[in-house]
Amino acid sequence: MKQAESHILVIFGASGDLTKRKLIPALLELEKQNLLPDQFAVLGVSRTELSDEVFRSRMTEFLPKDVSSELIEKFLNRLYYQAISTADAYDYPVLRDRLFTIAKENNIPENFIFYLSTPPSLYEIIPKNLASVELNQADDGFRRLIVEKPFGTDLESAKELNRNLLDYFKEEQIYRIDHYLGKETVQNLLVTRFSNGIFEPIWNHNFIHHVEITSAESLGVENRGGYYDHSGAMRDMVQNHLLQLVGMVAMEPPVIIEADAIRNEVLKVFQSLRPILEDEVANYVIRGQYIESHIKGNLVKGYRQEDGVNPESRTETFMAMKFFIDNWRWAGVPFYIRTGKKLPTRVTEVVIHFKKTPHHLFGNQINTEQTANQLVIRIQPDEGILLKFGMKVPGAGFRVQTVNMDFHYDDLANVHLPAAYERLLLDSMQGDATLYSRGDAVEKAWDFVQPIINAWNNNPDIPIYGYPAGTWGPDVVDQLVEDGKWRYPCKNLSNDGTYCEL
Known part of the structure; x- marks a missing residue:
């Protein structure tokens, strides 16, 4: 993967659970993989009054322990914090000034990504307030807005949220995240x-x-x-x-x-x-x-x-x-x-x-429990792919048994799975x-x-x-199912059908 262009990532809701448990550890891993640009900073934004030092200290608790102290120190020095009332437009000139100050001090171009790690009630308010101080304008650099789920609670609220976002940001600037x-x-x-x-x-x-x-x-x-x-x-x-x-x-x-x-x-x-x-x-x-x-x-x-x-x-x-x-x-x-x-x-x-084969050539001897091929694509856990197909059981006659052919991501040695x-x-x-x-x-x-x-x-x-x-x-x-059978998966993909780990 290539390095990203220099920018500042602004996380609204920086004192929340998602920031501490998911976003900051993910950013550290990108640092470890050398995928963050040299000129890069994170500005945490929330209502809680914190200094940069206290914010960095609080984030340390959620960082993995198997990372060198030098790397952690380098990463923590990229973190900044600004307390504002995110629902109050009067506080946004303070945010704008702090952003430009951090950019100038660290020689970062005016490229900003705004991550809404906040309650959905703020999804319409924050973009409007950003636009009030022209932080949505991409004239001197890119501006992107990441919106967490839920994106609306029904059809009408989703349409209304889209309309409101598009009043202040263009569609190509909006990133609606689905972690799946x-x-x-x-x-x-x-x-x-x-x-x-x-x-x-x-x-x-x-x-x-x-x-x-x-x-x-x-x-x-x-x-x-x-x-x-x-x-x-x-x-x-x-x-x-x-x-x-x-x-x-x-x-x-x-x-x-x-x-x-x-x-x-x-x-x-x-x-x-x-x-x-x-x-x-x-x-x-x-x-x-x-x-x-x-x-x-x-x-x-x-x-x-x-x-x-x-x-x-x-x-x-x-x-x-x-x-x-x-x-x-x-x-x-x-x-x-x-x-x-x-x-x-x-x-x-x-x-x-x-579909089953059109002519059941081995119909009298097939294992009737499983006669059709299946391709299983496992998203989580034990990530991989499993193909089920019929093979002849050794010995006289044509007795058929379902066998597995599988691949696991764990088999890729020395490959980092992000x-x-x-x-x-x-x-x-x-x-x-x-x-x-x-x-x-x-x-x-x-x-x-x-x-x-x-x-x-x-x-x-x-x-x-x-x-x-x-x-x-x-x-x-x-x-609901035509043949009356769902597949009942187990935690293990390996040895599927031999044993079941729950």
């Missing part, structure tokens, strides 16, 4: 498809029976009950992370590996999603909520017993959906997505289920928006899920099923 797209295995979806002549010719309805995407979490809502009860699995995972994965799996080959070309193809996928009407929701979408159960002998609370959760809450902690993409490539191929909390293990994967925020921060520094969501695609994703949210809000007869914590969701989810 920063994962190495998500990016490898494109390479797997488009660099291998054995996959792309069969990546269509002629050969693929269905596509299954699972994102499971073994944890519950933990201490985020108050937030999660106003969000739920649909807003927290499906509208953003999982639909972005669908876009990567289903897109057409872009003309070039470049931000707009790739994002154009993802948008086309979202435009091709067959709408699920409000009165059809019960047939295509199942939601659930984890209930009290025993996991490994320990009593686990149900969702409604969690701190901050309404005792009568109907917020979904699990959802599964069946839908179709109405275009030439995917005509008639069902897509299934599933996500939830308090499931048996933490795992995210894409499974391509190929963390999601590490990759996304570097991309933003280099002006590469490929792995960031574009405004029109965000709105189109909301357009697809909005009727489902409306149906849940307007029709109390649509059930929310309870499922014991530690299980794979409500039993009725099997009714």
Whole structure:
């Protein structure tokens, strides 16, 4: 990877959890990889009164211990801090003056990236205040704005947020971050498809029976009950992370590996999603909520017993959906997505289920449990790719057994795998928006899920099923899948089917 152009990264919400646990460690790793420019600084911005020295000291606590003291000292000297009231436009001349002072003292060009690591209520206010002191103007250098999720809470709020952002920044200046797209295995979806002549010719309805995407979490809502009860699995995972994965799996080959070309193809996928009407929701979408159960002998609370959760809450902690993409490539191929909390293990994967052979030549002797080929693309953990296919069992006759052929990223010795925020921060520094969501695609994703949210809000007869914590969701989810079977993944990708690590 190449070094980025000299600039200052401004982090709003610098005293928050995301900055300490994700952003600062990711920046240190970029420093370690020699990917930060020589002229570079970070300006933390928050309401808390801190000096530069105290801010640096607080960030030290979250830095890895296996880094040399010289490197840490070099990195910490790049950190600065400015206390302002981020909602108050009167404080922004102070911010502007401090930025230009740091730039002049460190011989940094007037290139600024503004990272909104703040509550969503400030997503419209901060850009407006930056524009009030002309920090959105890119005449003397670049200006970029990184916006964290959630990007809206429904279709209308997403459209309104886009309109407000575009009042002050141009679309090419706005980077809507989705940390899932920063994962190495998500990016490898494109390479797997488009660099291998054995996959792309069969990546269509002629050969693929269905596509299954699972994102499971073994944890519950933990201490985020108050937030999660106003969000739920649909807003927290499906509208953003999982639909972005669908876009990567289903897109057409872009003309070039470049931000707009790739994002154009993802948008086309979202435009091709067959709408699920409000009165059809019960047939295509199942939601659930984890209930009290025993996991490994320990009593686990149900969702409604969690701190901050309404005792009568109907917020979904699990959802599964069946839908179709109405275009030439995917005509008639069902897509299934599933996500939830308090499931048996933490795992995210894409499974391509190929059609069975048209003539069952070995029909009487085949292992009937698994007769169709599968390509499993594991996003996390145990990142890698697994291909399942049939082989002859040694001995007389033609007894067939499913075998695995797999690749793990761990097999790449001495290769650094960048963390999601590490990759996304570097991309933003280099002006590469490929792995960031574009405004029109965000709105189109909301357009697809909005009727489902409306149906849940307007029709109390649509059930929310309870499922014991530690299980794979409500039993009725099997009714969505044509053959009645989901793949139940394990934490381990190696030796899949031999043993299961949870």
